[in-house]
Amino acid sequence: MALLEIQNVTRRFGSMTAVDGVSLSIEAGEFFTLLGPSGCGKTTLLRMIAGFDAPDGGRIVLDGKDLTGVPPERRNVRTVFQSYALFPHMTVAANVAFPLKMANTPAAELDAKVRESLKNVQLDTLATRFPHELSGGQKQRVAIARALVTHPALMLLDEPLAALDAKLREQMQIELINLQKEVGITFVYVTHDQGEALALSHRIAVMNQGRIEQLDEPSRIYSYPKNRFVADFIGQCNILEATVRKRDGEVAELDLPGVGPARALIDAALASGARGALALRPEKVTINPSGQPKTDGDNHLSGTVTDFLYLGDVTIYRVALASGQKIEAMRANAEAGRARFFEVGDAVDVAWQVGAGHFLVD
Numbered sequence: 001m002a003l004l005e006i007q008n009v010t011r012r013f014g015s016m017t018a019v020d021g022v023s024l025s026i027e028a029g030e031f032f033t034l035l036g037p038s039g040c041g042k043t044t045l046l047r048m049i050a051g052f053d054a055p056d057g058g059r060i061v062l063d064g065k066d067l068t069g070v071p072p073e074r075r076n077v078r079t080v081f082q083s084y085a086l087f088p089h090m091t092v093a094a095n096v097a098f099p100l101k102m103a104n105t106p107a108a109e110l111d112a113k114v115r116e117s118l119k120n121v122q123l124d125t126l127a128t129r130f131p132h133e134l135s136g137g138q139k140q141r142v143a144i145a146r147a148l149v150t151h152p153a154l155m156l157l158d159e160p161l162a163a164l165d166a167k168l169r170e171q172m173q174i175e176l177i178n179l180q181k182e183v184g185i186t187f188v189y190v191t192h193d194q195g196e197a198l199a200l201s202h203r204i205a206v207m208n209q210g211r212i213e214q215l216d217e218p219s220r221i222y223s224y225p226k227n228r229f230v231a232d233f234i235g236q237c238n239i240l241e242a243t244v245r246k247r248d249g250e251v252a253e254l255d256l257p258g259v260g261p262a263r264a265l266i267d268a269a270l271a272s273g274a275r276g277a278l279a280l281r282p283e284k285v286t287i288n289p290s291g292q293p294k295t296d297g298d299n300h301l302s303g304t305v306t307d308f309l310y311l312g313d314v315t316i317y318r319v320a321l322a323s324g325q326k327i328e329a330m331r332a333n334a335e336a337g338r339a340r341f342f343e344v345g346d347a348v349d350v351a352w353q354v355g356a357g358h359f360l361v362d
């Protein structure tokens with residue numbers, strides 16, 4: 001049996017449905033992430049798991065027990081917020097000890113538990129400091145230690161790293177992965193940052209307008225997005241309208257309006273005439289000066305560079321085809337000091353292999 005079962009949970013605010021019939025189950029020991037754009041219902045769902053809010057419909061079951069009507073403090077669940085929510089007048093140690101005191105933990109056990117929890121987040125040397133004497137990253141570590149100290153069955157983290165700068169965020173991501181592995185507590189993590197979700201999670205539920213669009217492992221979410229929303233939300237993606245013209249085994253000939261014919265692998269169940277889109281990641285599209293021998297892929301097109309985006313390690317080029325339709329291609333800037341291979345206006349060939357794209361059925 002799963003540790004946490006969310007069964008057809010709905011929450012409405014007036015005429016707005018913030019969470020719309022969500023069902024999912026989370027196994028003990030999982031690092032599970034709710035990912036989606038701002039306003040899609042992530043926090044609302046998390047608050048119902050914590051018990052700060054109640055569903056209008058459906059049930060939440062933890063460890064086989066229906067949580068309906070169970071107040072937050074009686075749930076074996078702790079929450080970490082983006083805003084840290086530390087007690088400003090208490091030391092680090094007192095903040096971490098607080099939930100133990102609330103649970104009437106014997107004084108003899110208290111110190112050792114606080115120390116262990118602070119050690120888990122590498123803060124054992126700062127136990128006597130106050131929150132205002134800590135950096136943002138350190139404050140968030142205290143909040144995590146305070147959540148860990150009672151060894152809850154479930155830890156809920158709502159965009160805990162969103163207030164930190166990029167470098168620190170990356171460091172904390174690595175620490176969170178290690179921490180979760182070490183303590184073995186099940187994490188339900190909320191973020192709108194797709195890179196963070198891919199890096200941290202065992203499984204991801206991609207949410208949109210209160211519903212789950214796809215629930216899968218990170219590599220499957222990235223490589224096999226289920227629909228246009230997921231393809232577009234996760235990473236950069238070319239989404240090209242497509243119709244299946246004919247098929248030959250697993251290879252199909254597609255008609256891409258404004259692009260031309262292209263060959264792609266498609267699902268066995270799809271017949272001629274099926275409509276949808278070809279999702280094609282820019283890193284799967286090669287770009288070369290026009291007129292070079294065509295050896296690098298199975299679908300070839302000619303076009304002109306209209307824009308590019310230098311990202312340091314790679315550059316993304318936007319290429320306009322004769323029809324005006326645009327395709328993005330990525331190229332690694334392998335040579336130091338080289339910001340780009342092509343200029344706006346350059347004539348180029350783009351290519352991708354038959355297996356590079358992924359057909360999204362409408």
Ligand SMILES: Nc1ncnc2c1ncn2[C@@H]1O[C@H](COP(=O)(O)OP(=O)(O)O)[C@@H](O)[C@H]1O
Pocket residue numbers: 013016018036037038039040041042043044045
């Ligand atoms: N207490 C509330 N009253 C009215 N509307 C709310 C309330 N809480 C959330 N909402 C609305 O529900 C939707 C989902 O919000 P939220 O769960 O906070 O999204 P997310 O965390 O994914 O950004 C939003 O449209 C938000 O404005």
Ligand SMILES: [Mg+2]
Pocket residue numbers: 042043044
């Ligand atoms: Mg939120």
